[in-house]
Amino acid sequence: VDSMSVKPSGAGKVSQLNAVILGEALASEAHDLVFPSRDFSSQALVSSPEKYEEMYKRSVEDPAGFWSDIASDFYWKEKWSQPVCSENLDVRNGNIKIEWFKGGRTNICYNCLDRNIESGNGGKVAIYWEGNEPGFDASLTYAQLLDKVCQLANYLKDMGVRKGDAVVIYLPMLMELPIAMLACARIGAVHSVVFAGFSSESLAQRIVDCKPKVVITSNAVKRGPKVISLKDIVDAALVESAKNGISVDACLTYENQSAMKRETTKWQEGRDIWWQDVVPKYPTTCDVEWVDAEDPLFLLYTSGSTGKPKGVLHTTGGYMIYTATTFKYAFDYKPSDVYWCTADCGWITGHSYVTFGPMLNGATVIVFEGAPNYPDSGRCWDIVDKYKVTIFYTAPTLVRSLMRDGDEYVTRYSRKSLRVLGSVGEPINPSAWRWFFNVVGDSRCPISDTWWQTETGGFMITPLPGAWPQKPGSATFPFFGVQPVIVDEKGIEIEGECNGYLCVKSSWPGAFRTLYGDHDRYETTYFKAFPGYYFSGDGCSRDKDGYYWLTGRVDDVINVSGHRIGTAEVESALVSHPKCAEAAVVGVEHEVKGQGIYAFVTLVEGVPYSEELRKSLIMTVRSQIGAFAAPDRIHWAPGLPKTRSGKIMRRILRKIASRQLNELGDTSTLADPNVVDELIKLADS
Ligand code: WTA
Numbered sequence: 217v218d219s220m221s222v223k224p225s226g227a228g229k230v231s232q233l234n235a236v237i238l239g240e241a242l243a244s245e246a247h248d249l250v251f252p253s254r255d256f257s258s259q260a261l262v263s264s265p266e267k268y269e270e271m272y273k274r275s276v277e278d279p280a281g282f283w284s285d286i287a288s289d290f291y292w293k294e295k296w297s298q299p300v301c302s303e304n305l306d307v308r309n310g311n312i313k314i315e316w317f318k319g320g321r322t323n324i325c326y327n328c329l330d331r332n333i334e335s336g337n338g339g340k341v342a343i344y345w346e347g348n349e350p351g352f353d354a355s356l357t358y359a360q361l362l363d364k365v366c367q368l369a370n371y372l373k374d375m376g377v378r379k380g381d382a383v384v385i386y387l388p389m390l391m392e393l394p395i396a397m398l399a400c401a402r403i404g405a406v407h408s409v410v411f412a413g414f415s416s417e418s419l420a421q422r423i424v425d426c427k428p429k430v431v432i433t434s435n436a437v438k439r440g441p442k443v444i445s446l447k448d449i450v451d452a453a454l455v456e457s458a459k460n461g462i463s464v465d466a467c468l469t470y471e472n473q474s475a476m477k478r479e480t481t482k483w484q485e486g487r488d489i490w491w492q493d494v495v496p497k498y499p500t501t502c503d504v505e506w507v508d509a510e511d512p513l514f515l516l517y518t519s520g521s522t523g524k525p526k527g528v529l530h531t532t533g534g535y536m537i538y539t540a541t542t543f544k545y546a547f548d549y550k551p552s553d554v555y556w557c558t559a560d561c562g563w564i565t566g567h568s569y570v571t572f573g574p575m576l577n578g579a580t581v582i583v584f585e586g587a588p589n590y591p592d593s594g595r596c597w598d599i600v601d602k603y604k605v606t607i608f609y610t611a612p613t614l615v616r617s618l619m620r621d622g623d624e625y626v627t628r629y630s631r632k633s634l635r636v637l638g639s640v641g642e643p644i645n646p647s648a649w650r651w652f653f654n655v656v657g658d659s660r661c662p663i664s665d666t667w668w669q670t671e672t673g674g675f676m677i678t679p680l681p682g683a684w685p686q687k688p689g690s691a692t693f694p695f696f697g698v699q700p701v702i703v704d705e706k707g708i709e710i711e712g713e714c715n716g717y718l719c720v721k722s723s724w725p726g727a728f729r730t731l732y733g734d735h736d737r738y739e740t741t742y743f744k745a746f747p748g749y750y751f752s753g754d755g756c757s758r759d760k761d762g763y764y765w766l767t768g769r770v771d772d773v774i775n776v777s778g779h780r781i782g783t784a785e786v787e788s789a790l791v792s793h794p795k796c797a798e799a800a801v802v803g804v805e806h807e808v809k810g811q812g813i814y815a816f817v818t819l820v821e822g823v824p825y826s827e828e829l830r831k832s833l834i835m836t837v838r839s840q841i842g843a844f845a846a847p848d849r850i851h852w853a854p855g856l857p858k859t860r861s862g863k864i865m866r867r868i869l870r871k872i873a874s875r876q877l878n879e880l881g882d883t884s885t886l887a888d889p890n891v892v893d894e895l896i897k898l899a900d901s
Contacts, residue, residue: 235685243653249685250653252662256635260548260682268683268693275696276722282697283725287317287537290576291331293506296320296533301723305750307743311735316534316725317509324513324536325402326504328575329362338362341580344554344603345391348438348586350595352474356391358578361398364391366502367495368399374498375430375466379404379505382426382515384464386419386450388412388437389585392470392491393561394571396432401513401532404505408515408527411562412437414842416449418525420456422517423464425527425732432468432491436476440590447481454487468495509533515732516564518670519782520741521772527732528564528670535568535673536576538726542674542695543573546664547607547636548681554633556582556599557609563779564670565640568726569609573674588614593621597629597656608656609638609664611778612648617808619651626655636681638664641778642810643766649688667691667766669752670780671742673726676700677764690763697724700764702756707746717770718756719749772866774803774811781845786813789840790847793833795823800856800864801847804873812848814873816856816895825852825901849873852898855891857883868892872899 235249243250257263262271275282284299297319304313332340338359345354356364377383383400385407387393393409400407408426410419412434423431431454435447447469454464470491471478478490513532517525543549555574559565574581582603588596596618600608618625637657644652644665653663662681668674676698677691686692694700701709702716710716727750731738745751755767769775772783783801790799798818806812817833819825830850838846851873857865871880872895883889 243650243659243688248687250662250688251685252682253660256662257682260680261545262548262680262683265684268680272694272696276699279697283316283537286541287320287533290322290327290536290540292317292320292322294319294321296509301534301725305721305723305743306748307739308747312739312743314723314727314729315510316723317537320509320533321506322509322533322536323402323404323504323506324532324572324576325365325398327536328398328572329358329365330504332575332578333358333362335578337578340578342575343391343394344580344582346582346584346586346599346602347474348440348590349474350591350598354391361395363500364395365398365402366500367498368395369402369502370498371468371495372399372405372430373403373502377403377405377429379507380406380512382406382408382428384419384423384426384428384431385409386412386414386431386433386446387470387561388434388439388446388472389560389583390434390470390472391583392432392434394575394581394583397514397561397567397571398575402502402504404507404511406512406514408517409562409567410517411560411842412444412446413560413562413844415839416452416456417840418842419449419453420460421525422527423453423457424460424462425517426515427462428464430466430468431464432470434470434472434475435478435481436472437585438475440587443475445476445481451482451484507532510729512729514567516567516670518564519773519780519785521782521784523782523784523788525782525785526734526737526741528728529730529732530673530726531729534725534727536572538674538724539568539573540576542678542726543569543579544577545680546666546675546678546695547609547638549574549577549579549607551578553606553635554580554582554603555607555609556584556603556605557638558584558588558596558611558614559609559640564673565609568674589617589621592625593618594625594628597626597631600631600634601629604633606633607636607638608634609640611641612639612644613642613777613809615639615644615648615652615656616810619648619655620808623655631656631658634658634661636664637661638666640666640668642775643768644689646688653688662686665689665691667754667764671728672724672752673728676720676724677766687759687763690759690765692763694764695724700756701749702758703746703749707749713758713760715757715767716755717746718752718754718764718766719746720752721749723750768811774801774813776803776806776811776813776844777809779844781813781841785841786815786837786845786847789837789845790815790817790833792840793836795820795829796833797821798853798856800853800866800869802866802870802873804849804870806848809848813845814849814851815847816851816853816869816873818853818856851895852901853891854894854898855888857891857895858887859885860887862887872896875899
């Protein structure tokens with residue numbers, strides 16, 4: 217590796233820019249750079265740009281040494297023979313195969329729980345659970361958590377779940393959700409957590425794909441003032457799966473008493489079973505199933521640019537080492553920290569940074585069932601003060617919505633326990649960054665703006681909070697072992713200050729290994745676009761100081777409130793409506809959600825537009841995907857702008873959606889240029 221390309225150029229020479237030191241002034245528009253305070257840096261794990269550069273250099277020049285040293289802190293039943301991927305990331309040289317810590321045998325549940333208990337932390341709180349209603353709470357120490365995990369693991373084994381078998385988990389943010397993930401990992405089962413906001417059809421699709429013996433759910437959840445009957449959704453999904461020949465042996469249902477009593481829950485004898493009736497009867501010890509480093513740990517579906525969600529597969533050893541290490545450094549983790557990540561375990565952020573990463577570090581984690589604005593917009597800071605949260609990790613969409621609600625909700629609370637803030641899911645705009653920094657963090661707490669993806673397993677580009685100054689809106693520099701490159705349309709790497717497509721060269725331990733059941737799609741989507749590199753699907757620029765700035769997706773994926781949604785998924789839901797002939801969906805800027813969903817809909821010949829139909833189209837999307845994917849706007853379209861070969865010109869639709877009508881560009885290649893005028897006429901109807 218040539219040393220120029222590994223240098224995160226710029227981290228050392230930024231002092232001539234406008235700068236502010238944390239805790240000494242507000243980060244205003246005039247400040248390009250926000251330095252960590254001396255106090256913060258002096259106690260940080262990585263305390264200067266020089267220290268980072270030294271570690272980064274070793275991580276890319278001697279990855280075997282770098283990762284072996286870190287992995288040695290974990291328990292391996294058998295040590296690996298080869299720590300680093302002898303990678304083939306170049307499709308031109310054959311199939312992509314990624315392996316880390318080859319030959320090693322371990323167990324991630326053992327490393328999260330037993331290992332921390334053996335080192336004397338059994339009495340430390342692992343989870344503080346905060347219910348939807350203020351005043352409803354509970355906690356588990358590491359030792360208590362292990363007992364609960366073992367009981368569930370024993371139940372699953374009794375149900376015939378074996379190493380390699382899939383278990384689908386459809387649970388709200390109860391402690392039982394991380395318990396279920398850890399129990400699966402303990403016995404080598406592969407969990408597929410489905411976010412409990414997905415509809416029955418989406419759940420059914422995921423059940424049919426991985427054919428679980430057991431589905432784990434809860435009868436209901438309260439989100440804010442609303443009760444949602446999850447069991448009804450699961451019942452419908454199981455009926456749908458049965459039609460596709462997949463039936464499950466058991467539906468283990470946790471009675472979430474504060475939301476719904478068991479008496480009012482619909483029940484199918486023989487299949488459904490109450491968690492509380494069976495699981496506590498099992499022994500509180502359960503032997504660990506030692507698995508190969510490359511044995512699958514979990515499946516998690518995410519959206520791509522076609523209609524069918526992709527089953528991202530992560531394996532055990534590399535994912536374990538990577539989530540643990542990224543958590544530790546990006547949040548400057550100390551054993552005394554109390555950590556809260558607001559993400560749901562149904563998304564990758566909840567996998568890597570509610571459950572595995574923090575628990576591998578023996579951290580105390582908050583699991584919050586409710587909504588951040590219930591009973592009012594001060595709820596987050598109430599929780600921060602209640603548990604003395606030190607690290608608070610959330611999404612820009614939440615920051616923007618709380619910002620809109622006003623500072624009083626924040627300043628009413630002390631928040632003095634906070635020391636590090638984090639952001640994930642979409643680019644954070646500088647004004648939201650500054651509000652988060654100045655108001656929430658009292659200009660005292662660095663912000664780790666972590667760029668990563670379901671596919672990457674863990675952070676890829678992220679600040680190390682004590683190491684170097686931050687720029688509001690930039691994810692700063694690559695994590696150890698990550699070599700980002702920016703390429704142009706032809707796939708040629710661009711050096712220095714530039715703008716292009718974000719790719720990664722060489723492999724990192726947390727990388728996903730395949731798309732479940734479709735290795736071809738894996739290679740095509742991620743490795744063929746720019747041969748020789750992993751392609752992220754994101755646009756990115758690098759400034760003169762070497763800082764990375766993510767600019768959003770460049771494919772047909774949109775990012776709504778930090779949730780990834782494929783435009784094709786929404787389109788296929790819309791066209792399943794009997795009155796919809798054709799649909800084209802694009803993302804538009806949205807003040808709070810980051811992006812909103814804007815759908816152009818052509819109705820079947822002769823069907824008139826109506827408000828009722830608009831609602832019914834939106835309902836169709838809600839019931840096929842989930843409420844979070846509901847279009848914000850339906851734009852009636854007598855026709856869609858297509859090329860002569862029939863391809864929809866989304867570029868034009870994006871301009872119309874964002875009302876940039878004088879930037880439509882060349883429309884002469886359209887089969888029928890008049891459709892554009894028609895669309896503009898209907899823009900406000
Ligand atoms: C976007 C979430 C800018 C990006 C962890 C990526 C971000 C997609 C950031 C992955 C960030 C995530 N700055 N953009 N800090 N973090 N993204 O798979 O477009 O749900 O490709 O993983 O979110 O979304 P996913």
